[in-house]
Amino acid sequence: MSSTYVIGLIGSVLVLAGIVEMLRRRQLSEKYAVLWLVVGLLLLVFTVFPGTLASIAALIGVAIPTNLLFFVGLIFLTGVGLHLSWELSRLEDETRKLAEDLAILRLDVEQQRQDRIEP
Numbered sequence: 001m002s003s004t005y006v007i008g009l010i011g012s013v014l015v016l017a018g019i020v021e022m023l024r025r026r027q028l029s030e031k032y033a034v035l036w037l038v039v040g041l042l043l044l045v046f047t048v049f050p051g052t053l054a055s056i057a058a059l060i061g062v063a064i065p066t067n068l069l070f071f072v073g074l075i076f077l078t079g080v081g082l083h084l085s086w087e088l089s090r091l092e093d094e095t096r097k098l099a100e101d102l103a104i105l106r107l108d109v110e111q112q113r114q115d116r117i118e119p
Contacts, residue, residue, distance in 0.1 A: 005050070012047040016040035039076070 019040045022028040028036065046053045046069070057065040 005047075008047045012040075012044040016044055 016037075019028070019033075019036045023030075023033050023037075053065040053069060057063075057068040060068065062068040062071075
């Protein structure tokens with residue numbers, strides 16, 4: 001067992017444990033939990049069975065297995081970034097609408113106070 005294998009195994013287990021701990025403490029939304037658990041499990045599988053990545057790379061026709069891993073990681077992170085940008089845009093719109101509703105409600109309350117003061 002080489003030191004690289006052991007370091008990879010420890011790293012994979014720590015990543016998976018970190019994901020589970022974030023879920024347990026409710027620091028990671030359930031909405032994203034399945035995605036990150038799949039990523040953690042795939043990382044662990046590729047670490048425990050390093051030949052799996054090489055077999056998939058050969059099947060697809062990629063010469064170097066790590067190139068496949070980096071490409072899939074890049075596509076995954078691009079997807080995550082795009083999704084988070086979409087979520088942020090949606091939340092900004094919702095925040096703007098809530099601020100507008102709050103301003104209208106404050107105006108209504110202020111007008112009702114003035115109506116009570118000036119009969």
